[in-house]
Amino acid sequence: MVKAYYIMIAGVGGQGTVMLSRIIGDAALMRGLHVRIGETYGAAMRGGAVHSHVKVGEEVHSPLLMEDEADALLALEPLEGLRRGLTYLKPEGVVVINTRRVYPIDVNVGVAVYPPVDRIVDALRRLGGVVVAHDFTALAEKAGTSRAMNVAVLGAFSRVIEGAETPFDREVLVEAMKKRIPKRWVEVNVKAFNMGYEVADRALK
């Protein structure tokens, strides 16, 4: 029996959390597994906190994770990564985190302080296992568009889980990604995926 695998994806509206959860869901389907994805969309607007609970396995029924259940945290924004990691990341859970900040309005109007990103990364190291932190937005820009940031994070994730017992590997994730992404953006996204993979590879060595 394939061990159930749980992923928490955290970000803000417009960053592509939903696309990422769909790619991972499709990859699980290709593996013949059941999928549950728990999401709220924060209306249509940009910039609100968005997170996805992704559960795949032979026996999954409900869409939400419990505290400390996430095998992996994919954080598209540091503060949101900390927010969800704090609740859902399990002690040995792996983390890929984009260090590019998106300021909340609370910080902009001066009633809250954005924590330093290195403190966020340290906090996630204390809460979980391996952490790969990088400015994946800049990386995706180099690949051709900042909008491929989510896929760059996915590429890094595919490297982080190498050797671990998960339903996923690099091939199936790339395959699923190619099916979901509009054709004219596939090339850029494959590039972003590979660049993300390389970043994680260097970080882990």
Place this chain on the structure above:
Amino acid sequence: MPKHVVGVDQPGLRAVLIGNEAVARGAIEAAAQVVAGYPGTPSSEVIETLSLVAKDFGMHVEWSVNEKVALDVAVGAAIVGARAMATMKNAGTNWVMDMFATVVYGGVSGGLVIYSADDPDAFYSSTEQDTRPLAKAVGVLILEPKDQQEAKDMAKAAFDYSERFELPVFLRSVTRICHSGGDVEFGEIRRSRNKVFFDRHYKLPFRWNVYGPFKYGGKVGPTAKHAWQLERIEEIKGFVNRSGFNWVEEGEVPLGIVAPGIGYSYVKDALTKLKLDGRPWILKVGTPYPLPEDGLRRLIDNVDKVLVVEEGDPFVEEQLYAFMKEYSPEKPIYGKTRRQLILRYGELGIAQVVNALARFLGVEAPNIPAGRRAVKGEVAKILAPRSSALCPGCQHLGTYWGLRFALIKAISKFRGRMRGVWIVNGDIGCYEQGGYGIFAKEIKVSEAKESRRVMFNNPYEILDTNYIMGGGIGVAQGEFHAGYRDGPIVAVAGDSTFFHACMPAIANAVYNKAAITFIVLDNAWTAMTGHQPSPASGVTATLEPARRFRVEDVARSLGVEHVWVVDPYNVKEVEKAILEAIETSVEKGVPTLVVARRECILQVVRRLTREGKELATYVVDEGRCVGCRLCVQLGCPAVGWDRERGKAFIDPVLCVACSLCAQVCPVNAIAPSVKGKTLRDYVG
């Protein structure tokens, strides 16, 4: 290739669908002919999805102007024999009650399905309201899916059931079904379509006219139709015992769980978590009304006590109390009421179900070790909240900026005549974020018995009241007629809300002479729910060209004489128009209207991106920036504040070069970067 996977005619195909897409697939498999609804999160994706493939299946799919009209349309289709569905969120179900409560008197010939999406935990709604009691009050079969697969299967079966009992079927979903993804296996698409025909006396005399002289049960007219309906309900009560959506799972210990809808899925995962799979007895309920009494009896005969795990109100639980009073009064019921293990508010969630099951089954719930709890406590200290905000470059930011300063100027103008406490009545749409506030701020309440001005410096605290679709314009009139004269009375609404529910209220304001100022934030789309077309868009749900309604034309025809139409990307113009509108309404004692019109920025930027057009960004010249923070007060998520340097900055990833921050900067420190064109270079 169909434009959406739900249109693929391949039984056995598996795809990850959200619940709403699954319902859309169910409607396709059932060969539905007419589907109408009004956008409302979390229900909208049913029609959004169907609109992409409607033509492939000869299906009429429409966004109606409101849910009540949508149900009227669906009823019309169903009485001429077609299979029809109306979709809505919980609030919309309140809107349709008049028709819903009436159509059951005589019922339908084509299958009629009412899809109602509830929102436990109020992720996107004014309330957590459970709509199942409404459907029970009316007296129809309720189906409630446990997951996406069942959402598809039930949507399909609902049409058959409706035709079998000649009554509408109520399909109740919740956010965690509607918006959660799950793998769904496709079934066969029904090849035959219902024949469309009309017969006044179809099976019953005067079938489609509640006042028709129909005789039944010794009565005539509506009462006779009521008697007819009650007999149908009795048939349905028998039928649900044989429904494949209800079943009993045998257990090993005399403890029973009744699990309607998604409650069942949580129970299954929770039992696995507790390593108690197969231990308690389970009654899985797919028809929360009427309940499957055979299944209930079997469960109760085998257990000493029962726990009900359901999303929303204790709806099944209360029915169970009524049932048990006769059947087995000594066995205790646990759930959300007398022996409470689950909160009555908020969503169920897996953690709550695990804890409730652990207590009910007498085992230890898994918990977080104290050491780890302490680490979490420490880490949590650096966390900052993220309040909901309008989008970068949102045109409403310009309208709210103009409104804020127009109000300040108006009260200074009316000093001596008014205390200077305005009321801004909100409504439902993106602009409702004008009342979401800033989460990190602490609010002091007052016991004052007189009007008190509340100051704010951002658009997220501008709305004083907000309730329901179209509510603001009516509430404003009540404030005026009660004699409130301490300050100007304003109401805001969007274009889609205007057509949904504001028109009668405007006629009322003119007719009854309410001196209020109404601001319509017209962005040409039902933006908050995902940019569905409205009568202001010029296209239908299936993107056919349609008449484009102008809010000001409609308002003028309803008798509003003083109207201003402005561009929210010109903050001075907006401020001037609103100030004039307030003055005119106060001086002349009539309603006035300001239409702030500019297409939703997300739509504009999407179009430009598709065309491969590059946008410049605005940048702050730090040498010129005096740190006054006016630009930050605009409330645009792209405008940040660097605490250490005491300067504003603009996030180049978020900025859409709308120019609003540059307009509000008093020292001209904000200008477009040299690279690329600004938004207004492209769209004016």
